[in-house]
Amino acid sequence: VMVWLRRCTHYLFIVVVAVNSTLLTINAGDYIFYTDWAWTSFTVFSISQTLMLAVGATYYLTFTGVPGTATYYGLIMTVYTWVAKGAWFALGYPYDFIVTPIWLPSAMLLDLAYWATKRNKHSLILFGGVLVGMSLPLFNMVNLITVADPLETAFKYPRPTLPPYMTPIEPQVGKFYNSPVALGAGAGAVLSVTFTALGCKLNTWTYRWMAA
DSSP: HHHHHHHHHHHHHHHHHHHHHHHHTTTTTTTGSSSGHHHHEEEEEEEEHHHHHHHHHHHHHHOOOOTTTHHHHHHHHHHHHHHHHHHHHHTTOGGOOEEEEEEEHHHHHHHHHHHHHTTTHHIIIIIIHHHHHHHHHHHHHHHTTTSSSSHHHHHHHHHHTTTTSSOSSSSSSHEEEEOOOOOOHHHHHHHHHHHHHHHHHHHHHHHHHHHH
């Protein structure tokens, strides 16, 4: 009975973590909606995506102990987001304007770090965390530049959820404008180590709770 209770709890936790991760990052591909603040949004969203991917994927990965589960977790988040982004299409936005964040390559690097170090948890935190933090902004920028004529489309389809008082009066081209990828990757490389460690710690807490 306890074995099945633990297994059911494990899968329940995975679904809860994956769903909540997706909900918290559901608009993280919509940098271009914030036309005047696109690069600032890109940097902030890069860190938020890194947080949700690293914590959830590491938790799942260390829980099962099987390399490959981080990629599976990233796939779950991706599919959930595809479905949610269907709402934008239903509102009349063109397909080539709906940006879905790319999590899979970073999740694969997390799996690779875990597998290559023979399932060493500390190496996973250090190497995997840095790899996720540095790679995610890069992959998402490649994703973003594939959007067809983003500026024109953004003005044609203004973001319906952005209230008028939040719309910038003039374009803001400050320090974030120059290199959002470098800023996001730099911050991510540092913060992701902490995020990955948190995922490992959540796993420890879960085991203790289920063993009680």
